[in-house]
Amino acid sequence: MVLQALAFYVFAAVAVAAGIMVVTARNPVHSVLFLILAFFNAAGLFVLMGAEFLAMILIIVYVGAVAVLFLFVVMMLDIDFVELRQGFVKYLPVGGLIGIVLLVELFVVVGGWVSLPATKSAIAEPVREGVSNTAALGRLLYTKYVYLFQAAGLILFVAMIGAIVLTLRHREGVKRQKIAQQLKRTRAESVQLVKVKPGEGV
C-alpha cells in the first residue's frame, strides 16, 4: 500500500509540475515535450487505478500520434510565441475572473452533489468480476455499442475524404517514375556517339 501511495504522489506531482511547465515554458517545443511527460504520468495514474487499457491508449494515441503531430505543427509553423503571450498581464483580470467564476461553479456543483441509492443500478454497465478491462471494453464496444462504434468509423471516413478533397492537387508537369518505360529504353535510343574534332567542341 505504501508503495502504491508513493507511486501515486510521484505520478501526480510530476503530472502537475509538467502541466505548469507546458504553459510557462518559453520554447514551444519544450512545451510539447512537457505535455508528453504529463501524458506519461497520467498513464501511470491510470495503471494505478487498474485501467490499463486507458493507460495504453493514452500513450499510443496521445503520445504516439497527437503529441508528435503537435511537435511537427509547432516546428513547421513559424509563430512568434513570445509575441502571442504579450497580452498576458492585460488580459489577466478578465481571465482570472472567468477562472474564479468557473471554480465557484465547480464548488457549488460538487458541494450540492447527492448520490441517490437508486443511481447505482443506473450505471451504464457494471464491471464484471474476473474480466480484464481491455476484454470488458472490447465486449461492450462490439455488442452494446456497436452502432456508435460503426458511426464513429463513418465519421472518420468522412474526415478522410474531406481532408483529401480539400487539399489534394494533381499538379501538371511533375516527373514520376515509370519503371516500364525506363526498362524499355535501349542503348540505341538513349546514347549517341559524336565524333568531336579536337579544339572545336560539340
Add this chain to the structure above:
Amino acid sequence: MNWVQIQPALPEIVLACAAMALLMLGVFRGERSARLVSWLGVIVLAAVAILVASVTPTSGRLLLFADMFAVSLYGAFVKILVLGASALGLVMAIGYNQREGIARFEFPVLIITATLGMMMMISANDLIALYVGLELQSLSLYVVASFRRDSIKSTEAGLKYFVLGALASGMLLYGASLVYGFAGSTNFAQLASVLTAKDAGNAGVIVGLVFLMVGLAFKISAFPFHMWTPDVYEGAPTPVTAFFSAAPKLAAMGLFVSVLVGPFGKLVGQWQQVLVLISIGSMALGAFAAISQSNIKRLLAYSSIGHVGYALIGLAAGTEAGYRGVLIYMAIYVAMTLGAFAVVLCMRRGGQMVETIPDLAGLSKTRPGMALVLLIMMFSMAGIPPFAGFWGKLYVFMAAIDAKLYTLAILGVLTSVVAAYYYIRIVKIMYFDEPADAFDRMPDRELGLIQAAAAAFTLLFFLFPGPLVRAAEQAVKSLAG
C-alpha cells in the same frame, strides 16, 4: 444479433455501404466519373427512400442496437422528405459543378454521408447516438461548404461554419453531459421516465436542456445562433446553399421536435418559454434584416431564418396539432426553397453566375417562365393565399392560438407582413422594372423540371392537402406513442 433485429436499420446500412461503393467507383474510374457517380447517388437516395417506407412499422416504435436507434412513422416521414431534398439538391449540383470546374466524384459521396448522418439524427433514441449522427452530418457539410476550394469566399464559408459548428457541438455536448449527470441516463426512454414535472425546478437538468437547445438551435440557424447563416449561404457554391437550406434544416428540425417531445416531454413548461423567445427573435430578424440585402443568396438565408421561426411556433405550442404544423410547414418550406434556388441557379449571364437582386430586373419580359416560378415562390414564402406557404403558416398559427399563445401568433402575423415587403419587392423588380440583359439559356433541363414541380406543388397544394396532412398527423401520433 441476428438479421431480423437489424432489418429496420437496413436503409441506413444500405446508404453507408453505397457511399463506400460509390467512392471506390470514383477512385477507380478517375476524375471524369463525377457525373456517373452523382447520378448513381441520386438513384441510391431514391431507392433508400423506398426502402425506408417498406421497413417502417405502421404503428409504434421499433428499438434496436441496445435501444439507441428508433424506427417509427415519424422518423420515416422526416427521412423520406430529407432523402428527397438531398436527391434534388444533388441533381441541381451536377450541371453546376461541371460548368464551374469543380465536378469531383467526392461531392455525391459527401452528400450521401451527410444524408446518412441526418437519418441517424432522426432515428436517434439516445443522446450519444444523437451526437454521433449530428457530427457525421455536420462534418460532411463543412467539407461541402468549402468545396470550391480555390475561392476565398467558399473556403471562408467552410471555415466559419466549421468553427461555429464546433462551438455549437461543444454546447450540445455540455448540455448532454449535464443531463446525463443529473438524470443518470442517456437513453431517451429512460430520460422520459426519470424527468417528471417535479424536476422543473432542478437547475442542473434545466441548464443541460437549455444548452442542448442552444446546440440544436444553431443547427436550424434560429435566432440568436444564426450569425453563420448569411455568410455561409453566400460563400458556399449555390447548389450547396440550396442543399443546406433544405435537407439539413429539415433533419435538425425533426430532431429538435423528437428530442423535446420525447425525453423532455414533461418539462414542456420549461422549454416552451425558451422556444417562444427564439421563435419571435427568428421571425423578427428574418423580416427586418432581409430588407437591406442586395444579394439574393443572403436574402434567402435571412428568409430561411424567418421560416425556422414560424416553424418553431408550432413546436412552442407543445401540442400534437403544433408538431403536425411543424412537419407540414417544413415540408412546404423545403419545396419553396428548392424551387427558389432552382431559379437562382439559372441566373447566369455570359457564362458567369450573377446573384444580386437588380440582376432580376424585367425578368418577366426576358424569361417569363422563370419569372412566374419565382413569383409563385415569393408569394408563397410571403404567405399569400392560396399558395402553399399560406397553409403552412395557417397550421402553426392555429396551433399557437389553440395553445393560448396569442402574443406569439400576433407577432408571427405582424412579422410576416414586414417580410412580405421584400418578397413582393422582388416580384415588383421582375415585373415592373426596366429589363436588364437577358440571362443565358437555361443550363440544365433538370433545373426546369425542379422549378416546374416546385411551382406546381406550391400552387396546387390547397386542392390536395390531404395526403401530406394525414401523413404528418400519423407521424406525430407515433412520436408520442
